[in-house]
Amino acid sequence: MSTSEAGEEAAAAQPVRRLRRAERREQILDAATRAFARAGYAATGLDDIAAEAALTRAMLYRHFESKADLYRAVLDRACLRLAETTGADDFDDAAIPALLRAASADPDGFRLLFRYAAREPDFRELIDSITAASREVGRRNLARVIPEGPWLDWAANLIPGFTLEAVIAWLDAGRPDPEHAAERIAAAVHGVMAAAQP
Amino acid sequence: MSTSEAGEEAAAAQPVRRLRRAERREQILDAATRAFARAGYAATGLDDIAAEAALTRAMLYRHFESKADLYRAVLDRACLRLAETTGADDFDDAAIPALLRAASADPDGFRLLFRYAAREPDFRELIDSITAASREVGRRNLARVIPEGPWLDWAANLIPGFTLEAVIAWLDAGRPDPEHAAERIAAAVHGVMAAAQP
DNA sequence: CCACTTGTAGAACCCGAAGTATACATATAG
DNA sequence: CTATATGTATACTTCGGGTTCTACAAGTGG
Numbered sequence A, B: 001m002s003t004s005e006a007g008e009e010a011a012a013a014q015p016v017r018r019l020r021r022a023e024r025r026e027q028i029l030d031a032a033t034r035a036f037a038r039a040g041y042a043a044t045g046l047d048d049i050a051a052e053a054a055l056t057r058a059m060l061y062r063h064f065e066s067k068a069d070l071y072r073a074v075l076d077r078a079c080l081r082l083a084e085t086t087g088a089d090d091f092d093d094a095a096i097p098a099l100l101r102a103a104s105a106d107p108d109g110f111r112l113l114f115r116y117a118a119r120e121p122d123f124r125e126l127i128d129s130i131t132a133a134s135r136e137v138g139r140r141n142l143a144r145v146i147p148e149g150p151w152l153d154w155a156a157n158l159i160p161g162f163t164l165e166a167v168i169a170w171l172d173a174g175r176p177d178p179e180h181a182a183e184r185i186a187a188a189v190h191g192v193m194a195a196a197q198p
Numbered sequence C: 001c002c003a004c005t006t007g008t009a010g011a012a013c014c015c016g017a018a019g020t021a022t023a024c025a026t027a028t029a030g
Numbered sequence D: 001c002t003a004t005a006t007g008t009a010t011a012c013t014t015c016g017g018g019t020t021c022t023a024c025a026a027g028t029g030g
Helices: A021-039 A046-053 A057-063 A067-086 A095-105 A107-119 A121-142 A150-172 A178-195 B021-039 B046-053 B057-063 B067-086 B095-105 B107-119 B121-143 B150-172 B178-195
Strands: none
Touching: A021 A046, A021 A057, A021 A067, A021 A107, A046 A057, A067 A095, A067 A107, A067 A121, A095 A107, A095 A150, A095 A178, A107 A121, A107 A150, A107 B107, A121 A150, A150 A178, A150 B150, A178 B178, B021 B046, B021 B057, B021 B067, B021 B107, B046 B057, B067 B095, B067 B107, B067 B121, B095 B107, B095 B150, B095 B178, B107 B121, B107 B150, B121 B150, B150 B178
């Protein structure tokens, strides 16, 4: 007890890693992304997030106004990263490698955006800028090979979500041969498109 | 005001349609299925359900122990109907027409089961009997055309969910030509399978 | 006509989780 | 060395929504 007052107990626990504000904010966003990606907004408590970040709840409030504010920041960053990695894609076949890159770069954010946020009424707006554009462009591309009608609607509704699910399934499968993964997923998408043709 | 004390106000409102217990229970389950199918368990309040059923909250508690109990009853009935309509399917191509029949017969229940309940940790168990079996059988069928490896995992993870999404998209598209819808969806599934082959 | 069931209306209670407050500890820049 | 930013710990308040309770109204079968 002479040299250090910190070591009162047997376990002298690491002396608390401190970060500067901006870095801590990022670290919290990382942790929150992981936590939210497990169960979505409603089912994830602030305690879960604090535990994931190895912090107390109080610290969360020093960086974010509220749970909703934190969630928005998480989604915003995930959207931003996605946009940066893919680069304003056209949602044709050329977009698939970009999606694979984006999903690899930020798997938790990717899953969160498309497995959960897409179905949460209060926050769907935040990613609508992405999904709306992709649906629109996707539909235009489809219209070149599928005649107007219910089966075009069917394909246009189905394919964007399917493409994203295929990418997530690729993540879940351990990201096998990244060289040709895009080709396979594109082939799968074409298979679905073919089924919608007359 | 002479013949009827009920008509105190201008609008004599229909004299409250009464049902016997069992029928009312079914009617509540119908309404709750619709309400839950819009936003899932957490985001749906008892007030929403009561409004949908055109009843007061108190009545809900005369028929169900709790919100969770009601939800379980809703899911159970939807599972039961599904099982009855499809009849212990094998989740090969022969199952697709059965799924279309089931989705047509109970669209709200179908959507609820596979769009929401499948992602709700607390209740997933209730439909796991279905999804687990379908995944298992589906994987065995896939293993006949795809060699063991990550792409088999990929397809096995992706296809069951995709099939269900394809059925829901068909509902959303207005159920076009039911005669050949199963063929188209089967073709789409085959297209995905083909993409997983070497 | 009576008893019973089905129904309304709404206040009150309760609990978990979000959000707030205060006191204290200590790395680290300057 | 000291000031300050970063952090812990914990108790407290607030709030929404599920749950309970009480009081009353009225259709229906025996």
